[in-house]
Amino acid sequence: MTVKIAFADAPVGTELPAQTFRVTRASLVRYAGASGDFNPIHWNDRFATEVGLDGVIAHGMLTMAQAVRVVTDWVGDPGAVVDYGVRFIRQVQVPDDDKGALVEVSAKVAEVVDEAAGTVRVDLVAKCNDQKVLGMARAVVALS
Amino acid sequence: MALDQSFVGRSYPPTRPYEVGREKIREFAEAIGDPNPAYTDPDAANELGYPDVIAPPTFVFSITYAAAGAVIQDPQLGLDFSRVVHGDQRFAYVRPVRAGDRLSVTSTIESVKSMGGHDVVEIRGDVHDETGELVVTARSKLVARGADEG
Numbered sequence: 312m313t314v315k316i317a318f319a320d321a322p323v324g325t326e327l328p329a330q331t332f333r334v335t336r337a338s339l340v341r342y343a344g345a346s347g348d349f350n351p352i353h354w355n356d357r358f359a360t361e362v363g364l365d366g367v368i369a370h371g372m373l374t375m376a377q378a379v380r381v382v383t384d385w386v387g388d389p390g391a392v393v394d395y396g397v398r399f400i401r402q403v404q405v406p407d408d409d410k411g412a413l414v415e416v417s418a419k420v421a422e423v424v425d426e427a428a429g430t431v432r433v434d435l436v437a438k439c440n441d442q443k444v445l446g447m448a449r450a451v452v453a454l455s
Numbered sequence: 456m457a458l459d460q461s462f463v464g465r466s467y468p469p470t471r472p473y474e475v476g477r478e479k480i481r482e483f484a485e486a487i488g489d490p491n492p493a494y495t496d497p498d499a500a501n502e503l504g505y506p507d508v509i510a511p512p513t514f515v516f517s518i519t520y521a522a523a524g525a526v527i528q529d530p531q532l533g534l535d536f537s538r539v540v541h542g543d544q545r546f547a548y549v550r551p552v553r554a555g556d557r558l559s560v561t562s563t564i565e566s567v568k569s570m571g572g573h574d575v576v577e578i579r580g581d582v583h584d585e586t587g588e589l590v591v592t593a594r595s596k597l598v599a600r601g602a603d604e605g
Binding site: 380 | 482483485486487488489491493494502503504505509511512513516517520521540541542543544545546547548550551594
């Protein structure tokens, strides 16, 4: 058994353990390098301001990667995620200090997708400064 | 500028294979701060039933987005690349991407819309491995903001 959570133990309404992720300028530099996304809005305040932002913002794909950890840490096997989608509805501002920004992610089981396959849909909520940064954040997960 | 509807359904040639390396997966996992051993320890991945370390769910975006560049920068489509922002992203997985995969992406334009002065293009990237099997399908909605907005 590779997936830690049994289908029978995760009825609709089950809350997954919430997590908070810190994002600093150093995180963004690191993510830029690892992902190959070198858009200067993610590391250059001068450029970000010139294109109408209030300063450097996090890569949406970094937020998407962090949010799904609430699901993959819950099930143990990241390969149990069979579908994952988000809408980027608000930018995560990352101030130039050591504290950075905090992204708080909660999630719960919203629907049984396929009882025979043991798949459920998990709806995620990702917030920064009490405002949602992802919309329609949903993962379909195959439980054991 | 309204984009040409005749582009809907257009596919671009498959990309040259991207070889997924263990250390690239490790670098990515560290960058997103995810210590799951399935990403870095082949033994841990084996215990989960995988032949080698697997990649975090969003890893493949780097590959599909690079492939989508052919669409975004297609001069015939005429999307204003300098104003493109990422609207939605979705992945449908057949299996996780893993070290040793040689992945090729075929990009297809799924829809083209103009909404409120913005151009919206949905691009599907079908990612196949070296045996031709589908591994994951990525869907990206890209929005080119209207020129009259900041």
